[in-house]
Amino acid sequence: STSSYRSSLIRAPLVWMDGEFRENIDIRINDKGRIEEIGDNLSSREGESVVTLENQALLPGFVNTHSHAFHRFLRGRSFIGEQSATTFWGWRDNMYALVENIDWTTLKQYCSAVFSEMLSAGITTVGEFHYVHHGEKRFDLDSAVLEAAKEAGIRITLIQTLYQRGGFASPPLAPAQERFVSSFDDFIASVELLDALAHERATVAVAAHSLRAVDPPTTQRLWEYARSTHRPFHIHLEEQPKEIADCLSSTGQTPSEWLLGMGVDGGATAVHATFTPQERMEAFGKAGVHISVCPCTEGYLGDGVPVVDETTRLCLGTDCNNRISLLEEMRWAAFSQMAKHNSRAVASLTARRLFEAATVTGAASLGLSEVTGKLAKGYAFDFLTIDLASPLLKDCPTSQLLDSIVFSLDNREIVQVGVDGDVRYARK
Structure with missing residues (x-):
């Protein structure tokens, strides 16, 4: 069973975009699983589900x-x-x-x-x-x-x-x-x-x-x-x-x-x-x-x-x-x-x-420069999240987070993974 973030507003404490981790970014996903808007403090629309990713950093898949x-x-x-x-x-x-x-x-x-x-x-x-x-x-x-x-x-x-x-x-x-x-x-x-x-x-x-x-x-x-x-x-x-x-x-x-x-x-x-x-x-x-x-x-x-x-x-x-x-x-x-x-x-x-x-x-x-590889407007919402509460990241400041992910972490710190806004893996 696939849970999905389509037609949702996602709030994440940290998002990797434009070459850095930015705090408290909102991402609106349309019904096709594409990123419709990404930025600070987007206001939710009537009837739109709002999901907060607690203790997770959001990165492109x-x-x-x-x-x-x-x-x-x-x-x-x-x-x-x-x-x-x-x-x-x-x-x-x-x-x-x-x-x-x-x-x-x-x-x-x-x-x-x-x-x-x-x-x-x-x-x-x-x-x-x-x-x-x-x-x-x-x-x-x-x-x-x-x-x-x-x-x-x-x-x-x-x-x-x-x-x-x-x-x-x-x-x-x-x-x-x-x-x-x-x-x-x-x-x-x-x-x-x-x-x-x-x-x-x-x-x-x-x-x-x-x-x-x-x-x-x-x-x-x-x-x-x-x-x-x-x-x-x-x-x-x-x-x-x-x-x-x-x-x-x-x-x-x-x-x-x-x-x-x-x-x-x-x-x-x-x-x-x-x-x-x-x-x-x-x-x-x-x-x-x-x-x-x-x-x-x-x-x-x-x-x-x-x-x-x-x-x-x-x-x-x-x-x-x-x-x-x-x-x-x-x-x-x-x-x-x-x-x-x-x-x-x-x-x-x-x-x-x-x-x-x-x-x-x-x-x-792979010829997909306009489709995937980053979290940006118009791109597919292909993502992974990292467990910020992991003991492996204890006391890690945001400025050092990417270095820690690349050189210290394992697949085990990946919490969820999705393609086109549909969750395809969720850590048990």
């Missing part, structure tokens, strides 16, 4: 820009520390085994469980990087993801992902990979079909899985399609040195050189960029390209730590979903950089910048 929901079902199978766990590529074989015999019902169950867990972690929007397309029929699994998101109540950008080959030399496909592959034209038809299926909280973006899986000319074609249809474009980029070496020997350029040559801009998001060199990261920053880092996964898989500076358009993802916490992703985005550089001031990764990576910049990466 988190935006998770990179998820593979089904990976969560590899939990407990990390084999970390054992010889069998040496590389990313070995882990990938386990992941393929998980989807070898997958069907619509199983994928929907996987996604439903993960999307509900995300809501409990304050994540109100997810970018689901989806490439497991074919079950019993071609592309029949895609609708399972949309259906699961609709049921859970999370906002979703379904990042429909093109996958054409198993590597630069087009080696024979593993059985699991047969579920991923399609021609360009069939893929575009699937994207347009998904547009028709998309519910009110769903949008459809596109991705090239990687330059390993899609050759550069086809990747360029997909980027041009994304631009002409105003869709976000995502791609896994340079997560492993092997991808760079193979791309260079097979095509004469590295993946990041190819991508920059295509004229990517703010409509594009490169995921990981773990081994992308500084000059290319700077070029991405200048072009406005978003970089989705997934520090908990990059640590879990032993990938590495990317080059990040002040110009990086940083957003965050939970990727393999082994642990779902954007609070933890924020911290580790900073801690990994700090440890790498033996410095506490790297790339201006303040609590505020990290929080923006998890909200406004994430929304921009």
